[in-house]
Amino acid sequence: MVPMEAGKATTSSSHIMLPPPIPHSMFSSRLPTDLEPNEFTTILQAQKAAGVRILDLTQSNPTEASFTYDFLQTGNIPGHIPGRYEPSAQGLPEARDAIRRYYQGNRHGSISAEDLFLTAGTSEAYGFLLKLLTEPGDEVLIPAPSYPLFDLLATLENVTPVRYALKLNEEGRWRIDFRSLELMISSLTRAIVVVNPNNPTGSYLTAEELVRLNELCRIHDLALIVDEVFLDYINPQDGQKPFSVITNRGALTFTLSGLSKILALPQAKLGWIHVEGPAALKEGAKARLEFIADTYLSVGSMVQQAAPALLTCQQEIQSQIMARTRANETALRSATTLPHLHREGGWYAILQLPDHITDEECCLELLERHSLIVHPGFFYDFAESNRIVVSLIVPPEEFSRGLALIQEYLESRG
Ligand SMILES: Cc1ncc(COP(=O)(O)O)c(C=O)c1O
Structure with missing residues (x-):
């Protein structure tokens, strides 16, 4: 949404002060001109x-x-700033191990904590991945309809978001329109973003779709970025059996999630990236992601220490x-x-x-x-x-x- 106060003239009791004119070239073209x-x-x-x-x-x-957040009051959750700073690019091992247990406990898949990178929310995870995968002017494919933030996140990284269509099938389910997706792949495309389940359509990725996505990624040297923040919120009245792509090895796959939806705690600002895929690509991606994460070291120690206790409160x-x-x-x-x-x-x-x-x-x-x-x-x-x-x-x-x-x-x- 457009920031509400942006671009407004400031007022004082006696006169109206207009903001001074700003030369356009002062600010990056990555930002909207009209605020x-x-x-x-x-x-x-x-x-x-x-x-x-x-x-x-x-x-x-x-x-x-x-909602009631009684679990935040139980006293088991560490809430102090540790006296020592132990910087860790990937994130504290205890926090990553708790996330590994979350995937295991929910039968989303068996993973290694070594393949996880913690971020200050899922939105930051996108920023890290676009830094990892793109040059300025490159393109990423994003679904339409979907969450409006992707457009902004790509533009802020100097990347062009290109939309591929999701379409309603005869059964009233939203599925990837592969004709549209393939048409949108160009020599500048670097990654395909998939949201599983998508916001706001609520549609989960199917096994057949994943096979086709892997094939397209292989043919065109693309990475898959799969946002699974809503993964746990299945409609029990729907007959589908959704799954996580967390163990997908058919393409270089980055799976994103975080506490903002899993625990309904957007203020915790803890998200993550899990890296999987063909061995050489996976190792290459991890080494570079570590470099990016080490540059920012953005995740607060308090939330990392609290993560193991918090993640026991999911239900x-x-x-x-x-x-x-x-x-x-x-x-x-x-x-x-x-x-x-x-x-x-x-x-x-x-x-x-x-x-x-x-x-x-x-x-x-x-x-x-x-x-x-x-x-x-x-x-x-x-x-x-x-x-x-x-x-x-x-x-x-x-x-x-x-x-x-x-x-x-x-x-x-x-
Ligand atoms: C699909 C999707 N991805 C990511 C986010 C942002 O998550 P975070 O709060 O972890 O940055 C949202 C927020 O609503 C979302 O709907």
């Missing part, structure tokens, strides 16, 4: 300034969604989130006038609007008329303009109130 708030943000700011109560159906910050928070997403999805299903797409996993629901209402006008009008926030599909690069996205971790009472407002709005539009 002004858009129409949506302007309306939202005005409503907030007027004290209007906003109902936010896009809330996906778990720490603001009325306490995940059971609450699973119950919440289930309850909200049930509410959505009973709102029969709100068609929505099938969900294999993740935290989001995709609602389908009647063809005569676009996502953009729907979002603006919901905000203007009902002070309700939903995400337009274009935010995630949906090809269709009649989709809106809501978070399934919103507290149930608010979620139901929001659904009722969307229904009221759609009825008013006929």
Whole structure:
């Protein structure tokens, strides 16, 4: 989202001070030229300034969604700054071993802690990997629809994000459109990003898709970057058997995850990269990643020391989130006038609007008329303009109130 305060004139009680003109060449072209708030943000700011109560159906910050975090209070979790600094490029061995146990305990796969690199969140992991794999001007393939942050992360590394399509199949499941993916591969392409399960479609990678991705990576010398932050959040009512790519050796594979979703602790700022693949490539990647990680040494010691105890608490928070997403999805299903797409996993629901209402006008009008926030599909690069996205971790009472407002709005539009 556009930073709300960016580009605003500063005011004092007696006069208006305009920001001094800035020569364009002062700042990098990696940054957006227009940081002004858009129409949506302007309306939202005005409503907030007027004290209007906003109902936010896009809330996906778990720490603001009325979950209980009793496990943080148990006293078993180290919370002090250690007196000694023991820098470790890959991350503390105890923390990496706890992550290894997480993969083993959840039957995601058997890995070595030696193949893990800790980062300050998953977003930083992308930065490290783009430094590892690309030259300025190179391209990475990213899925569409998907999480908008990838675009920004690539651009900030001087890399061009190129979208490949996910398409709904006859069974209503989102799958990689390999025709689109292959068309997008050029001599500048360095990596394919896959999100398993994808945000916001909730679709998991299938075994057949992984075989084809490995083949494309082999033919074109590409790396696979697989973001599995939502891996554990399977929809139990879906018949699929999702899997992690953590042990994939068919291509140089970087698997990303972190505590922001596994433990619903984005503030912990602990993510990781796991490296797997053909031996020579894997060793080459690890040596260079170690160099990058050693340059930053960005992960705080406190969270690394707390990681083993924190990771034993996975079920306490995940059971609450699973119950919440289930309850909200049930509410959505009973709102029969709100068609929505099938969900294999993740935290989001995709609602389908009647063809005569676009996502953009729907979002603006919901905000203007009902002070309700939903995400337009274009935010995630949906090809269709009649989709809106809501978070399934919103507290149930608010979620139901929001659904009722969307229904009221759609009825008013006929
Ligand atoms: C698919 C996906 N990847 C990565 C992230 C960022 O994770 P982190 O908080 O670990 O940087 C998010 C955040 O919502 C996400 O949805």
